[in-house]
Amino acid sequence: xxxxxITCKNLTKKFGDFYAVHNISFDVSQGEIFGFLGANGAxxxxxxxxxxxxxxxxxxxASVAGFDVYTQQERIKQNIGYMSQKFSLYENLTVLExxxxxxxxxxxxxxxxxxxxxxxxxxxxxxxxxKKLVAxxxxxxxxxxxxxxxxxxxxxxxxxxxxxGGVDPVTRRQFWDMIYEAAxxxxxxxxxxxxxxxxxxxxxxxxxxxxxxxxxxxxxNLKSRFDVTSMDEVFYRLARNAVRSGD
Amino acid sequence: xxxxxxxxxxxxxxxxRDKTIxxxxxxxxxIQLIILPLxxxxxxxxxxxxxxxxxxxxxxxKLLNKIxxxxxxxxxxxxxxxxxxxxxxxxxxADVVLEIPMGFERNLVREGQQPLGISIDAIxxxxxxxxxxxxLSVIGDFNQQIPINATGFKPxxxxxxxxxxWFNPLAEYKYYIxxxxxxxxxxxxxxxxxxxxxxxxKEVGTIEQINVTPITKLEFISGKLxxxxxxxxxxFTLGLTVAYxxxxxxxxxxxxxIYIFAGTYLVALLGFGLLVSTYTENQLQAMFVAFxxxxxxxxxxxxxxxxxxxxxxxxxxxxxxxxxxFIKVIRMVVLKGSGFADVKWExxxxxxxxxxxxxxxxxxxxxxx
Numbered sequence: 001x002x003x004x005x006i007t008c009k010n011l012t013k014k015f016g017d018f019y020a021v022h023n024i025s026f027d028v029s030q031g032e033i034f035g036f037l038g039a040n041g042a043x044x045x046x047x048x049x050x051x052x053x054x055x056x057x058x059x060x061x062a063s064v065a066g067f068d069v070y071t072q073q074e075r076i077k078q079n080i081g082y083m084s085q086k087f088s089l090y091e092n093l094t095v096l097e098x099x100x101x102x103x104x105x106x107x108x109x110x111x112x113x114x115x116x117x118x119x120x121x122x123x124x125x126x127x128x129x130x131k132k133l134v135a136x137x138x139x140x141x142x143x144x145x146x147x148x149x150x151x152x153x154x155x156x157x158x159x160x161x162x163x164x165g166g167v168d169p170v171t172r173r174q175f176w177d178m179i180y181e182a183a184x185x186x187x188x189x190x191x192x193x194x195x196x197x198x199x200x201x202x203x204x205x206x207x208x209x210x211x212x213x214x215x216x217x218x219x220x221n222l223k224s225r226f227d228v229t230s231m232d233e234v235f236y237r238l239a240r241n242a243v244r245s246g247d
Numbered sequence: 248x249x250x251x252x253x254x255x256x257x258x259x260x261x262x263x264r265d266k267t268i269x270x271x272x273x274x275x276x277x278i279q280l281i282i283l284p285l286x287x288x289x290x291x292x293x294x295x296x297x298x299x300x301x302x303x304x305x306x307x308x309k310l311l312n313k314i315x316x317x318x319x320x321x322x323x324x325x326x327x328x329x330x331x332x333x334x335x336x337x338x339x340x341a342d343v344v345l346e347i348p349m350g351f352e353r354n355l356v357r358e359g360q361q362p363l364g365i366s367i368d369a370i371x372x373x374x375x376x377x378x379x380x381x382x383l384s385v386i387g388d389f390n391q392q393i394p395i396n397a398t399g400f401k402p403x404x405x406x407x408x409x410x411x412x413w414f415n416p417l418a419e420y421k422y423y424i425x426x427x428x429x430x431x432x433x434x435x436x437x438x439x440x441x442x443x444x445x446x447x448x449k450e451v452g453t454i455e456q457i458n459v460t461p462i463t464k465l466e467f468i469s470g471k472l473x474x475x476x477x478x479x480x481x482x483f484t485l486g487l488t489v490a491y492x493x494x495x496x497x498x499x500x501x502x503x504x505i506y507i508f509a510g511t512y513l514v515a516l517l518g519f520g521l522l523v524s525t526y527t528e529n530q531l532q533a534m535f536v537a538f539x540x541x542x543x544x545x546x547x548x549x550x551x552x553x554x555x556x557x558x559x560x561x562x563x564x565x566x567x568x569x570x571x572x573f574i575k576v577i578r579m580v581v582l583k584g585s586g587f588a589d590v591k592w593e594x595x596x597x598x599x600x601x602x603x604x605x606x607x608x609x610x611x612x613x614x615x616x
Contacts, residue, residue: 052459055616073615074461082459086452092264093257104253105460 003030005157005188006051011060013046020046022211023060028190030156033183035202036192039239043211044192045085045161051190052082052159065156078106081150081158081187085165089146091135095126098134099149106153120148140171144178151182158182160191164198176201196232205231207238214238250462254470262474268440272478276432276486281493283428284421294378297324297332297341304352306393313389314345319381329364336368343367343378355393414582421494426577427550429486433509434544434570436479437516438523438537441471445524446533458614468609472517479513480506499584505577508590511597512573518604519569525611544570569600 006028013021021043028034038044049055051064053073062069065079089098099117108116121130124144126137134142143163151158160179164172176198183189191202199205200219207215207222215222215238222234263269296314300307314320323341326332335341346364354361365382369375415422448454457467487505490496498505520537527533547561548554548570554562565571572593579585587594 053615054455054458074463077459078461080459082456084452084455084459086455088452088456090257090261090453091451092261097257097260101253101257102456102460104256105250105462107249107461110249 004028005030005066006034006062006064006190008047008051008062009060011047011050011062012058013043013050013055014058019211021050021057024208024211024213025060026206026213026216028157028188030188031183031186033179033189033191033201033203035199035205036190036208037194037196037199037205037235038192038208039194039242042208042239042242044208047208048159048161048190048192051076052080053077079156081153081155083146083150083158083160083163085161087139087142087146089134089142089149092133094131094133095121095137095145096130098145099152102149103152106155108153116152120152124148140167140175143167144171144175147175147178151187154185155187157188157190160189162192162194164193164195172198196230196235199231199235207235209239209242250466251469254462254466255473258470258474262478272436272440272482273485275435276482277489279432280425280428280486280489283431284424284494292319294320294343294374294381295323295335295341296320296382297326297335297344298322299326299329299332299344299346301349302347302351306352306355307347309393310347310386310389314382314385317381317385319378319385333366336366339368341368342371342374343382345382422496422582423578425490425494425496426581427574429483429490430512430548430570430574430577431545431550432486433479433483433513433573434516434541436475436482437513438520438541438544439534440478440520441475441517442520442523442527442533442537443530444475445471445521446527446530449524450529464609464612464614468521468605468612471521472514472605475517475520476510476513479517480510483509483513496581498581500580500586504580504585504587504590507587508573508576508580508594508597511594511601512569515569515597515601515604518601518606518608521608522604522611525608525613544568547571549574566596569597572596572600 004027006026008027009025011021011024012019024047036044036048046055050057050069051062053064053069053076057069064076067073067075067079069076090101093101096117099120100113103113103117104110121127124141126141126145129137129141134145137145147158147160147163150160164175167175172195179189179191179201191198193199202219204216204218205222206213215234217225219231219234223229223231226234226237228234228237298311300311311322315322320343324332324335326335329344329346332341332344332346336344344364344366346366348362348364351361351363363386365379367375367379445454448457462470487498519540523533523537523540527536543564545551547557547565548568549565550570554565554571554575557565576585576590576593579590
């Protein structure tokens with residue numbers, strides 16, 4: 001097994017009496033595409049925010065890229081990329097300016113920045129849009145751009161929080177091609193989703209129900225364990241007992 | 248440092264891309280400086296006067312002519328009775344009623360004294376006080392000149408006062424208010440612009456993207472402070488220019504002192520804005536919180552009313568707002584030519600405000616919650 005880049009042991013986050021994340025444990029290996037599944041309100045985003053150093057856990061242990069989530073958040077942040085549920089590039093900056101800004105603050109050397117931005121824009125097919133404000137792009141393009149920006153500084157791990165929400169199937173497919181490419185380059189991908197067809201693309205998936213990890217295995221193993229043909233059914237079997245609903 | 252450069256680049260691009268804000272930032276100083284001092288004029292020039300003359304004598308005519316000639320009063324009515332005249336005050340047609348009783352001339356000549364009745368509408372306290380005083384001084388002057396006093400034996404020991412206004416010889420209101428409006432400009436930019444800017448990033452969600460990068464708190468906050476500081480100083484300079492062109496107000500004291508104070512003050516106010524942004528979640532909240540404090544700052548700072556005439560407890564509050572200190576200093580330096588040594592304590596106050604507010608804001612800004 002390759003190196004563990006994320007380890008999580010009995011991780012818990014409480015808001016008052018409410019366990020948003022309850023005693024979860026898992027490891028993620030380098031280069032893996034790790035799917036994090038769950039209904040709305042299951043605690044996926046909270047867990048991810050802890051791993052990104054945006055939120056303190058209540059108890060338990062976790063380390064990301066070898067750094068502790070309690071004390072070394074800033075070190076973690078140097079080693080990860082993050083794409084949030086909300087589109088969070090600057091809409092009033094152009095495509096090129098967004099790439100330059102985020103590349104710059106992550107410490108991509110100025111000498112490389114220009115050439116690599118140009119290459120990225122060409123790869124995304126946005127050459128004509130490079131000087132347009134991001135606000136004017138269609139959603140699918142925005143999401144692809146956001147993902148590219150999140151991995152532009154070549155992080156060890158990239159966290160994607162429902163990256164394909166509201167995106168058409170063709171673009172989603174292209175988006176997953178990009179994820180595969182990133183994984184092939186050695187970037188570990190930690191992705192939350194509630195599209196079960198996307199779960200099939202992951203190396204391993206975790207299914208969270210009510211703040212707990214109910215299942216953790218490869219999609220193939222999960223299907224045979226529950227003796228069903230699709231991840232959809234696996235998810236349905238596990239999640240129908242959920243107490244919490246909606247967000 | 249490299250990171251800061253990218254932050255500044257981004258911030259300036261965003262500021263200059265928002266045409267509405269940009270227009271406001273530059274139209275505001277010009278319009279405020281032109282309109283406010285002219286409109287907020289406490290020099291009372293047109294006091295509406297209703298007269299009830301029961302005497303109809305030479306003396307009463309002379310007195311009325313004198314009042315008219317003073318240029319401060321506008322005779323709106325000559326009523327036959329006080330009841331009739333008071334109606335003018337009730338209908339807000341008149342500010343002051345002067346009642347000259349029957350036998351005014353006769354009593355003055357024969358007995359050497361005669362009471363007059365003055366009724367003033369005190370809803371607008373300032374106008375009432377000033378208008379009343381003008382009327383008293385015109386009557387006092389008239390009293391000096393009536394033949395019985397002028398030609399008869401002089402009363403003993405009359406004290407004749409000669410007085411002059413220092414630093415603002417004609418006691419013109421514009422000299423008082425224009426420097427204060429300059430402070431107002433910096434206050435608005437410092438207090439609102441930075442606060443709303445950061446809270447906007449919270450609303451849109453981009454702050455999360457920033458929080459997940461290795462940008463340090465200090466870098467982030469400097470990246471917000473510096474652009475608005477620069478904009479504030481440009482607006483301030485523009486304000487000084489307008490003050491000179493429109494009102495001919497050229498600071499008597501040194502520009503260096505003014506700019507040192509303006510710069511420090513702006514840092515303090517930006518710190519206040521940042522602090523507001525760390526406690527609020529959306530622009531509406533930030534706007535309300537900032538507005539609440541701004542109102543107190545404006546009304547307590549001596550912008551319109553002198554801090555010295557406030558009750559003791561109010562003066563304490565006034566001194567706890569940075570605005571008070573800067574208004575005091577800018578008036579001293581612009582009108583009186585005070586040097587840095589005269590205002591060094593105020594400078595220390597402002598530095599203290601800048602440190603506390605910014606320190607608090609940096610402390611309270613959380614990258615991890």
